[in-house]
Amino acid sequence: MSDDNLIGRLKDPKQKRLAFHELVTIYREKLYWHIRKIVISHDDTDDILQNVFVKVWNNIDTFREESSLYTWLFRIATNEALTFLSKQRRKRIFFVESEEDYLLTQLEADEYFDGDEIQKKLMCQVLKLPKKQRLVFNMKYFDGMKFTEIAEVLNLTTGALKASYHHACKKIEEGLKKDV
Amino acid sequence: MKTENENIHFDHLSRKYPAKVPEGYFDALTGKVMDKSREVNFSARGKVSVRFVKPAIGFAASVLVFFTLVFLQKEKIFQDEKQFNQALNQTFDVELLLKYHLSDQTIFEALNDSEADNQSTNDSLESELLASVSEYELFDLTH
Numbered sequence: 428m429s430d431d432n433l434i435g436r437l438k439d440p441k442q443k444r445l446a447f448h449e450l451v452t453i454y455r456e457k458l459y460w461h462i463r464k465i466v467i468s469h470d471d472t473d474d475i476l477q478n479v480f481v482k483v484w485n486n487i488d489t490f491r492e493e494s495s496l497y498t499w500l501f502r503i504a505t506n507e508a509l510t511f512l513s514k515q516r517r518k519r520i521f522f523v524e525s526e527e528d529y530l531l532t533q534l535e536a537d538e539y540f541d542g543d544e545i546q547k548k549l550m551c552q553v554l555k556l557p558k559k560q561r562l563v564f565n566m567k568y569f570d571g572m573k574f575t576e577i578a579e580v581l582n583l584t585t586g587a588l589k590a591s592y593h594h595a596c597k598k599i600e601e602g603l604k605k606d607v
Numbered sequence: 608m609k610t611e612n613e614n615i616h617f618d619h620l621s622r623k624y625p626a627k628v629p630e631g632y633f634d635a636l637t638g639k640v641m642d643k644s645r646e647v648n649f650s651a652r653g654k655v656s657v658r659f660v661k662p663a664i665g666f667a668a669s670v671l672v673f674f675t676l677v678f679l680q681k682e683k684i685f686q687d688e689k690q691f692n693q694a695l696n697q698t699f700d701v702e703l704l705l706k707y708h709l710s711d712q713t714i715f716e717a718l719n720d721s722e723a724d725n726q727s728t729n730d731s732l733e734s735e736l737l738a739s740v741s742e743y744e745l746f747d748l749t750h
Contacts, residue, residue: 447644451637459633460624469628477640484644542625550625569624 430496437487447487451480454497457570458504464565465508467533467554475511479504494579501580505562512558530554552602560595567592 433453436446458479463472482503490499516526531554534540534547542550553561562581566572567588574585574592581588 444641444644448637448641451640455633455636455640459628459636463626464624469626473632473636476636477643480640481643481647484647537626539628540626546621546625569622571622 431492434487434490434492434496443487447484450483450496454500458500461501461566461570462504462508464569465505465562466511467530468537469539471511471533475507476504479507482507498576498579502582505580509558526558527555548603548606549599552599552606555602556595556598560591560598563588563591564595564599 433446433450436442437450439446455476459472459476462475462479463469466472466475479500483500490496494502512526515529531551534550534554540547540550553564556564559581563577566577566580567574572580574588577583577588578585583591
């Protein structure tokens with residue numbers, strides 16, 4: 428079923444609930460993994476993902492269809508995840524712990540992480556990246572998204588994204604070499 | 608042309624994010640999200656009345672505040688006007704009193720001045736007459 432059809436049904440009060448159920452079923456996994464890579468913890472991801480869907484439920488009537496539904500959903504999810512991290516940072520204001528340390532702690536404590544040692548090292552290097560580079564790297568490397576798609580979600584040019592991805596790869600590579 | 612991943616030397620690593628989710632999580636998630644959306648609907652119904660009542664209360668309050676301010680301002684203006692009129696009347700009375708008082712004073716002073724002038728004229732005339740008469744004539748006149 429096309430997104431246009433789904434949007435039309437989501438905007439129809441009679442069909443909204445059923446269409447929303449479909450939307451959740453279609454996008455839940457993609458959005459979950461997108462958020463999970465940003466906030467690391469499963470429990471935090473669960474809270475954020477539910478908020479994302481509630482926002483979609485509340486605001487579907489205001490969706491102007493200037494972008495695709497997929498892009499719109501990813502944008503909401505990215506914003507919610509980044510807002511969550513900002514709130515966490517404000518909570519940690521009295522502690523010396525940086526965002527990187529916080530996320531590394533989350534990774535260490537994550538009972539659902541099932542990577543091997545080298546994958547853990549890779550994740551540690553990813554978490555050391557600046558926020559924007561980390562986002563780009565996750566979306567490109569793990570999600571396999573095209574630069575044009577990432578550009579739409581993050582509202583950046585493809586040129587800037589390519590440069591950002593290149594820098595991220597270099598940093599990870601250097602980090603892994605040092606770590607070995 | 609370079610490919611996007613040409614410079615990635617860790618590309619041999621799995622591109623699958625190395626984490627899992629609790630069993631049956633996604634199926635349960637759909638149910639949780641649907642429940643939440645239902646809750647939002649219920650709370651939204653409550654909010655609908657608040658959404659309409661709130662602006663109405665706000666509007667009524669602002670109208671009340673506006674008329675209160677206008678009334679107070681009016682009272683203040685009239686009070687000021689009364690005070691102004693009173694002050695004006697008082698000023699007028701004082702001015703009138705002063706004016707008349709001044710006029711009386713002026714007349715009185717003028718009269719005094721004229722008497723004083725006459726007196727001085729008489730004295731000067733007498734002294735002039737005396738000066739024009741010699742001591743001998745004065746003696747003759749007196750005897």
